[in-house]
Amino acid sequence: MSEGRHHQASVSPVEQRVAALEALLTERGLVPEGFVEEITRRYESEIGPMNGAKVVARAWADPKYRERLLAEGTAAIAELGFGGAEGDHMVVVENTAAVHNVIVCTLCSCYPWPVLGLPPAWYKDPPYRARMVREPRALLAEMGCQLPGDVEIRVWDSSAEVRYLVLPQRPPGTDGLDVAEDEPSRSGSPSRGTGRRSSPKMGARLIGT
Amino acid sequence: MRVREWHPPGHTRCPGYVRGKAGVVVRVDGTYSVPDVEAHGSARRYEPTYSVRFDAAGLWRDGQRGVSVHVDLWDSYLEG
Numbered sequence: 001m002s003e004g005r006h007h008q009a010s011v012s013p014v015e016q017r018v019a020a021l022e023a024l025l026t027e028r029g030l031v032p033e034g035f036v037e038e039i040t041r042r043y044e045s046e047i048g049p050m051n052g053a054k055v056v057a058r059a060w061a062d063p064k065y066r067e068r069l070l071a072e073g074t075a076a077i078a079e080l081g082f083g084g085a086e087g088d089h090m091v092v093v094e095n096t097a098a099v100h101n102v103i104v105c106t107l108c109s110c111y112p113w114p115v116l117g118l119p120p121a122w123y124k125d126p127p128y129r130a131r132m133v134r135e136p137r138a139l140l141a142e143m144g145c146q147l148p149g150d151v152e153i154r155v156w157d158s159s160a161e162v163r164y165l166v167l168p169q170r171p172p173g174t175d176g177l178d179v180a181e182d183e184p185s186r187s188g189s190p191s192r193g194t195g196r197r198s199s200p201k202m203g204a205r206l207i208g209t
Numbered sequence: 210m211r212v213r214e215w216h217p218p219g220h221t222r223c224p225g226y227v228r229g230k231a232g233v234v235v236r237v238d239g240t241y242s243v244p245d246v247e248a249h250g251s252a253r254r255y256e257p258t259y260s261v262r263f264d265a266a267g268l269w270r271d272g273q274r275g276v277s278v279h280v281d282l283w284d285s286y287l288e289g
Contacts, residue, residue, distance in 0.1 A: 089239065091260075106224050133226065133278050134269060153276045159222055160258045160281035161241045 048117035049203035051082050052165055055092075055115060056206065060170040069167065070094055077115060077165075086163055087114030091156075094167040095208070099152045102140065102208030103164045104132040112163035116203045123207070133157060143209050166208040210234055210261065213288050220248035223286040227261075227278075230268055235279065236260040243283050256284040 011019075025031045055077055059066040069076040073090035077083060090112060093101040105111065106129045111119035122128055131139040136153050140146075147153065156164045214229035222244045238258045246254045260279050265272030 091236070106226070107222060135273075136276060137273060150275070155276070155278040156260075157224065157278060157280045159224055160238070160283065162238055162258075162260070162281055 043113075043118055047114060049115075049206060051080075051117075052112070052115035052206045053202050054080055055082070055165070056167055059092075059167055060174070066167070073165065082114040084114050086110070087112050089162045090115075090165060091162050092165045092167050093154065093156060095169050097151075097169070099154060100140075100145075100147050100208065101154045101156060101164075101166045102132060102136060103156050103158060103166060104129055105158045106130070106133055107159055110158040110163060111207075112165055115165055116206060120203065140209060143204075145209060164207070166206055168205055210287050211289050212261070212282065212286055217245060219245065221245045221286075223282060224280060226268060227263060227280050227282075230263055232261040232263040232267075232280070234259045235262045238281065241283070243285065245283075245285075258283050259287070261287070 022031075022036050026033055026035075055069065058080065059069050065076065065079075068079075069092050073092040074083065074088065076092075077087065077090055095101055105123075109119045109124040111123065128139070133155055136155050137147060140153075158164055210233065211231045212223065212227045212229060215223075216228075236259065238260065240255050240257050243254045243256050246252055258281055260281050263278050263280065264274075265276035265278060266274060268278060
């Protein structure tokens with residue numbers, strides 16, 4: 001126990017290194033004062049999968065928006081106020097009864113930050129990155145997304161500048177709901193699952209897992 | 210269209226698993242700085258990028274039918 005308290009009180013080597021790096025960047029004028037704190041705050045409270053969920057809900061509720069989203073992803077997403085780094089070139093791919101899309105970055109961890117936030121650790125893990133292109137049907141099943149054998153799987157490896165977002169199928173029985181009620185955060189919950197839902201986490205669903 | 214079978218000594222963003230493989234361009238994207246050049250100095254070269262579709266059966270010996278993998282590639286990664 002006393003050792004645990006000791007660890008909490010002390011500053012770890014990585015924290016020291018980060019602090020030194022930040023101090024140097026600030027001192028040399030490479031980042032303005034408070035910049036790192038501001039970016040951290042933004043990614044903790046404003047930028048995350050709730051943004052992607054808004055895009056999807058709008059597309060489910062508004063057929064014209066859905067058309068624009070599939071044709072010109074970046075511009076349609078910007079209509080809702082989302083854009084910027086790692087979201088400058090967005091392509092939205094649509095799941096149907098016959099086609100399931102899933103996103104991976106085999107080379108590193110490219111991810112559509114403005115609509116989904118920062119990538120979860122499992123998305124960056126080599127086994128996910130290798131197996132999603134090698135045996136996507138088996139990996140999706142292990143992750144809880146069981147697809148009928150006749151559903152085509154399209155894997156998208158974001159190896160250049162485009163970042164992808166999956167537009168999931170609208171869950172049955174949600175036609176009467178308005179946009180706020182119909183975000184995938186709720187419709188992805190077990191009580192209103194789609195049968196294609198693998199994870200309660202919105203972000204995971206919006207990259208196709 | 211086929212991905213060049215090359216193994217550059219430095220940085221590249223051409224995934225190894227598609228090198229030498231045949232695919233079909235499904236989307237033409239913008240023109241971007243080639244990472245292979247950018248990673249090694251101040252020089253820049255800009256090329257179009259494409260989303261190229263590969264059937265799993267053409268990538269892996271036991272690749273399943275009904276599975277395709279799309280990889281985004283710079284122009285100079287491709288031949289023919």
